[in-house]
Amino acid sequence: MKRWLRNGALVQLQPGVLALPERADDWTLRARAASRWAGGPVSHVSALVAGGLAAANDGPVHVTVPSARCPRGGCGVVAHRSDRRLVTVRYGTLEAVEPERSLVDAWAWAHTPRRNPRARQEQPIIRRAVIEGVRGRAVHAAAVRRASVRLGPHPGGPALLDLLALIAGGCDSELEIWGVQQVLPRPPAVPPYVQQYRLALPDGRRIKLDAAWPEALVAVELDGAAFHGSREARERDLRRDSALAALGWVVLRFSYARLVADPEGCRREIVAAVLARLAH
Incomplete structure (x- = not known):
């Protein structure tokens, strides 16, 4: 075995865990090696990668072990110790901490820059995982909120609860969050709007409007480049309008571009349209 390691026929992923050189860069294999060496499931952002809520990266693999364990000597592994009971799920051959707790743990770790040198890099990744996880129904906003409360006061906790409230209110993307916080007018300028207002079209299609004032028959659509930039998407929007x-x-x-560059101008146009329609 030592000879194979010396001549490169095998590589050591973790103490006592070996692999073929051509498999050494496989993320799932690295995660399994870290989990086996530490004696605990993958957690934090690594659990999100395992569950498809985040993309694999070249950062360390995160695992969580009981506080009585203190694994040392690993390479490229962050071993978190916890007294709380671990609830795990399986993704293929990989055991991981449940996604709700993993989101909260990853969020807290990404807001701990003194201990986590990748904190600033990880914050947008975890934020996107929360939004897309709830939107795709991989997790429920209420369950993530409960996991945050169970953890107790933690770094970034108030910001996480604010984000969950925005998602629960109907925001499906960062653009809609921006719209709610920076663009859409509120009382007393105009009556309250309805987010994700559901409506049936004459052809039988059922649609959702980003924001609507049903009493004024005014709708606001926030167009992200990813979903509205193609010719087909523009034609679809025109047919819908x-x-x-x-x-x-x-x-x-x-x-x-307009929303980000001129939020005040967008808000003025919305107020004018709503008030004009209400006046008739």
């Missing part, structure tokens, strides 16, 4: 117009709706559609 025409169908809404036939029902008496006015659709105000704002591009990502």
Whole structure:
């Protein structure tokens, strides 16, 4: 075995865990090696990677072990110790901490820059995982909130609860969060709007409007480049807007560039449209 290690026929992933050289860079194999060496499931951002909520990266593999264990000598592994009971799930051959707790643990770790040198890099990754996890129903916002409360006061906790409240209110993307926080007007300028307002079109399609004032028949659509930038997407939006117009709706559609560059101007246009329609 020592000879194979010396001549490169095998490589050591962790103490006591060996692999063929051509498999050494495989993320799942590295995660399994870290889990076996530490004696605990993958956790934090590594559990999110295992569950498909984050992309594999070249950072360390995170595992969580009981506080009585203190694994030492590993390479490229962050071993977290915890007194709390671990609930785990399996992703293929990999055991991982449940996604709700993993999101909260990863969020807290990403807001601990003194201990985590990758904190600033990980924050947008974990934030995206929370939004997409709830939107894709891999987790529920209420379950993540309960996991945060069970952990107790933790780094970034208030910001996480604020984000979960925005998602629960109907925000499906960072653009919609920006719109709610920076663009969409609130009382007393105009009546309250309805997020993700559901509506049936004459052709039988059921759609959701990003924000709507049903009493004024005014809708606001926030167009992200990823979903509205292609020719096909623009044609789809035009057909949808025409169908809404036939029902008496006015659709105000704002591009990502306009929303970010001129939020005040967008807000003024929305207020003017809503008040004008309410006056008739």
